[in-house]
Amino acid sequence: MTRFEADTARxxxxxxxxAVSAHRDRGSAFLTIEAERLDDIDGEGPGPWIQFADQTFNMDVTEAELDRLKGLLSEFPEFRIDQLESPEEAEGTNVRITARSDANRLAGFADRVFQAVYGRDEGYRAWVTAV
Structure with missing residues (x-):
C-alpha cells in the first residue's frame, strides 16, 4: 500500500x-480505519474508527448507532453480530461482527458503517491508520 487516505466513495x-488485502498478505494483527471527526456529531477526541482482524470487525457505538448498525446488517446478511460488550464505565457498546467475505465486500461494509452508522456524508475523509 502506498496511500493511506481517501475522500470519495470509490x-x-x-x-x-x-488495506484488507495488505492485512491478510502481511498476517498483521489488525487493520484500523478512522474517519474524520465532525465537531457537531463527535464533540472532542478522535473520530469514529473500525478495526478488522480474523474475519471480525470491531467498533464502538452509542445506543443510537447500535440501532443503525443493526439496520445496516440487513444489507449484509452474511455478517452477524457475535459480541456486544458495554462496560459500566463506558458510554457506549463495543461490537464485534463476524464478516467472512472478500476484500471488496468488506470495504463496502466499512464505508457504509461510516455513513449509515456514524453519520458521515458522501464526501467524508477516511484514513487507514494501521495495517
Missing part, C-alpha cells in the same frame, strides 16, 4: 479493500 472503497 477511492475509500479501493483504499479499504487494499
Amino acid at each position: 477511492e475509500r472503497r479501493k483504499l479499504f479493500a487494499d
Whole structure:
C-alpha cells in the first residue's frame, strides 16, 4: 500500500479493500480505519474508527448507532453480530461482527458503517491508520 487516505466513495472503497488485502498478505494483527471527526456529531477526541482482524470487525457505538448498525446488517446478511460488550464505565457498546467475505465486500461494509452508522456524508475523509 502506498496511500493511506481517501475522500470519495470509490477511492475509500479501493483504499479499504487494499488495506484488507495488505492485512491478510502481511498476517498483521489488525487493520484500523478512522474517519474524520465532525465537531457537531463527535464533540472532542478522535473520530469514529473500525478495526478488522480474523474475519471480525470491531467498533464502538452509542445506543443510537447500535440501532443503525443493526439496520445496516440487513444489507449484509452474511455478517452477524457475535459480541456486544458495554462496560459500566463506558458510554457506549463495543461490537464485534463476524464478516467472512472478500476484500471488496468488506470495504463496502466499512464505508457504509461510516455513513449509515456514524453519520458521515458522501464526501467524508477516511484514513487507514494501521495495517
